[in-house]
Amino acid sequence: MAKQAFGDIIKGDTPVLVDFYADWCAPCRQQAPILKQLTDRNGDKIRVLKVNVDQSQKAAQQYQIRSIPTMILFKNGKVVWRQSGVQSLQTLEGLARQYGA
Template sequence: MEVKPSFQEIIQSETPVLVDFYADWCGPCQAMTPVITDFSSEMGELVKVIKINVDTNPAVASTFNVRGIPTFIVFKNGEAVSRQSGMMPVAALRSMVEPHLVK
């Protein structure tokens, strides 16, 4: 049986991790799905992208003070290094992550 890594284990990465805090009932969150998909395929191995459903993971959302969705937080080495809420284009996601890429 495969053990899923914990959220803390995932964000401890030197590779930036973009976390998409969302909910299934959230229209703007659903509208961001293709944008996130495009961003993820464009960035490839340079960035990890994970989605956290705030309804099924309220403790994680609370820990990072997520009040509105969608909220995007970039983590590097376990630290939140960039944060933005609301809908945005791929270019805005890229600008959140690029300063934190492993050179």
């Protein structure tokens, strides 16, 4: 499968939850299994994309990521929700329902 550009991925009708994280970040490691549950339980209603801020500094600067984990939800290329800190499965599933395709 060809690698899609970030800009193309977030433009879609399916909401895209972008998790800005780092491998050394303990709260980010807490968030990872919650995101896995989200994708397991919600299938194609929401897409999760993980962006390592150490490897993608340009993206982190573009979206002014000041703390991690920070999650940004995109729908049709627009930011519809943004929050820093560990997010619960209930919160994220609520977003999937609210903005779901």
